[in-house]
Amino acid sequence: xxxxxxxxxxxxxxxxxxxxxxxxxxxxxxxxxxxxxxxxxxxxxxxxxxxxxxxxxxxxxxxxxxxxxxxxxxxxxxxxxxxxxxxxxxxxxxxxxxxxxxxxxxxxxxxxxxxxxxxxxxxxxxxxxxxxxxxxxxxx
Amino acid sequence: xxxxxxxxxxxxxxxxxxxxxxxxxxxxxxxxxxxxxxxxxxxxxxxxxxxxxxxxxxxxxxxxxxxxxxxx
Numbered sequence: 239x240x241x242x243x244x245x246x247x248x249x250x251x252x253x254x255x256x257x258x259x260x261x262x263x264x265x266x267x268x269x270x271x272x273x274x275x276x277x278x279x280x281x282x283x284x285x286x287x288x289x290x291x292x293x294x295x296x297x298x299x300x301x302x303x304x305x306x307x308x309x310x311x312x313x314x315x316x317x318x319x320x321x322x323x324x325x326x327x328x329x330x331x332x333x334x335x336x337x338x339x340x341x342x343x344x345x346x347x348x349x350x351x352x353x354x355x356x357x358x359x360x361x362x363x364x365x366x367x368x369x370x371x372x373x374x375x376x377x378x
Numbered sequence: 379x380x381x382x383x384x385x386x387x388x389x390x391x392x393x394x395x396x397x398x399x400x401x402x403x404x405x406x407x408x409x410x411x412x413x414x415x416x417x418x419x420x421x422x423x424x425x426x427x428x429x430x431x432x433x434x435x436x437x438x439x440x441x442x443x444x445x446x447x448x449x450x
Contacts, residue, residue: 288387288394296397299380303417303424305408 381424385431 288295384401388394405421407413 289392292387292392292394292397295383296401299384300401300404302380303405303408303420305405305417306415 381427382431382434385428385435388435 384394384398388398405424408415408417409421409425
């Protein structure tokens with residue numbers, strides 16, 4: 239949650255984080271990644287204490303609407319992703335395991351039907367570049 | 379997705395309703411017809427899904443602690 243909190247808000251990136259949280263919380267996740275945490279919440283009403291996660295999820299949810307508050311025009315997804323990933327890598331020592339996880343979730347997102355809404359596929363594929371190079375660099 | 383999550387995490391106790399109230403206050407001005415923009419479609423879809431999700435939750439019958447007066 240701390241990692242997610244320090245990262246810039248990007249709707250598609252946030253979806254991957256929500257899926258990761260569901261996975262690491264050992265919650266009964268099924269279905270595609272972008273609805274994982276919602277499925278968990280809707281199937282376990284009253285059973286899971288979401289209280290610690292609510293401020294972050296609400297703020298990320300609000301940011302996903304890209305309302306023109308404060309910073310004005312929102313940059314593109316690819317630009318956001320690149321910037322956030324670089325900032326994240328700069329501040330956190332990341333293992334090969336984590337790189338592979340990120341790659342896996344990005345691939346899941348690209349090859350799932352909702353990814354057809356991505357406006358610029360070529361630029362989005364560019365997002366894969368950094369994690370892939372990270373995997374190659376850290377591979378034994 | 380967010381709408382269903384919010385509807386699922388609403389509880390009479392806790393801070394979920396406080397967060398929801400703040401959330402709705404923030405988006406309220408962006409729903410005014412004169413404040414139209416690229417966010418309008420997303421917000422409209424969200425509200426539509428949220429209302430549907432609330433109805434789903436009530437209909438589902440799992441909201442045993444869901445006090446309607448808390449929302450009103």
